[in-house]
Amino acid sequence: MEKMKAAVYTEYGPSSNLTLQEVPKPEPKANQVRVKVHAAAVNDYDWSAVRGKPNVYRLMFGFTKPKRPILGMEMSGVVDAVGSSVQSLKVGDAVYGDISDDNFAAFAEYVCVNPKVLTTKPETLSFAEATALSHxxxxxxxxxxxxxxxxxxxxxxxxxxxxxxxxxxxxxxxxxxxxxxxxxxxxxxxxxxxxxxxxxxxxxxxxxxxxxxxxxxxxxxxxxxxxxxxxxxxxxxxxxxxxxxxxxxxxxxxxxxxxxxxxxxxLALKANKDLDYMHQLIAEGKLKCVLEPKQFTLSQAGEAVQYFGDGLHEGKVIINIAE
Structure with a gap:
């Protein structure tokens, strides 16, 4: 079985519990694509999930230990495998999106998702900018x-x-x-x-x-x-x-x-609904993505989550996973 690297946590506590580990590389189901992740972003969800706080969130995250060992709901990357029933995307497509309606596992080298939660990345956006935009x-x-x-x-x-x-x-x-x-x-x-x-x-x-x-x-x-x-x-x-x-x-x-x-x-968010309009505004120079100047790698995912939780960030906190 092929392996990949991911930021994994198996118990609630400080963000330092997120450690770089080798885990099985996922295989896409018939209705999924696999994306080689280039960038992921940190959100309130990640900060709450790693700590298991407030305690009421454990009804969703897992009562005694995390149900999902890999965090991350915003990502961008390149499709590297396509399920047998998928026709909307192909290998090599650059994509991004808020994948929370399908999966929470973007702090990894690869993630498998339904293509419905992905949007084609405009060439005018870097992978980091696209990740920042999605949610x-x-x-x-x-x-x-x-x-x-x-x-x-x-x-x-x-x-x-x-x-x-x-x-x-x-x-x-x-x-x-x-x-x-x-x-x-x-x-x-x-x-x-x-x-x-x-x-x-x-x-x-x-x-x-x-x-x-x-x-x-x-x-x-x-x-x-x-x-x-x-x-x-x-x-x-x-x-x-x-x-x-x-x-x-x-x-x-x-x-x-x-x-x-x-x-x-x-607000009851409708994920990815208006991204085409955001693309238009960016192309017209009317909107830009503000990224936290301090950048992080996958091995620093715990630091990135802590930085976010401490409220030190200016704009979106990005984890760079692949060049």
Whole structure:
């Protein structure tokens, strides 16, 4: 049996539990393709899964130990094997996508997935950029437009603005002449100013829910406050959309949000749905992928996840797996 290298963890704990190991190289089923992975990205899912925290997540990850020993839901690479019933892709095709609807195993040299979760990579995008685009841009776009109904010249706030979702959301909102405030901290603040945020708030110094300023739309990538807090920062007809964050606070939005006159919703992501539009914007020079300058290799997957968890990243954290 052929082997491949992967970042594997077999018990919950620190991200250092992710270690480089040799495991069986997967073989595609009839309805799958195998992709030689060039790059993967780190997400909240990986940070929560490796630690098994919050504990409620273990209902999904595995109660006493991980059900999936290999993490990673965003990837790009080249098809190197095709199942017998697959006609949409062929060996040699460069592809990418959010594979969470089919598999969570991108921190590896190879992964087998249904081609329905993959998109052909434009030549204008590097593998790292394509990986960054697949999940975060969809959260940003669907959060702002499908859920948030963003309109021209609105005043919006993005919480957790220095990561992948925030950097895409800013650029998309600016296409509609929005006035955009970003909330984050540390080195991200200068990056956010340079990227074009109209106002930047350091959450360690200022609580935007207590400033008295009201917004037409809040897009939240962190969800660290209660519905009552967010309500204070919304205009009478304002909308609050969360794309992820603290589980207890998300439950608060789900249960208590409907009792407020202002709309509060949790985005139900449709993976990869609007990537063709993102391709168009990138080709027109209207959108770019912001990548964390510090790059990681597959053997450093644990470090990459910890870096993400510590909130040190500017844009998307990428793990380079193959050149």
């Amino acid at each position: 975060a841009s969809m959260l940003a776009y669907q959060g702002l437009f499908d859920c948030g109904n963003l309109k021209e010249n609105q005043k919006i706030l993005i919480n957790g603005a220095g990561g992948g979702v925030g950097t895409f959301a800013l650029q998309l909102a600016k296409l509609h002449n929005a006035n955009v405030t970003g909330v984050d901290t540390g080195n991200k603040l200068n990056m956010m100013r340079n990227l074009g945020f109209d106002h930047v708030i350091d959450y360690k110094k200022e609580d935007f829910t207590k400033s008295g300023i009201e917004y037409d739309l809040i897009l939240d990538a962190k969800t660290t406050r209660t519905p009552a807090d967010y309500s204070k920062a919304l205009k009478p007809r304002g909308e609050y959309i969360t794309v992820g964050g603290d589980v207890s606070k998300l439950l608060g939005i789900l249960i208590k949000g409907p009792f407020y006159k202002k709309k509060m919703r949790i």
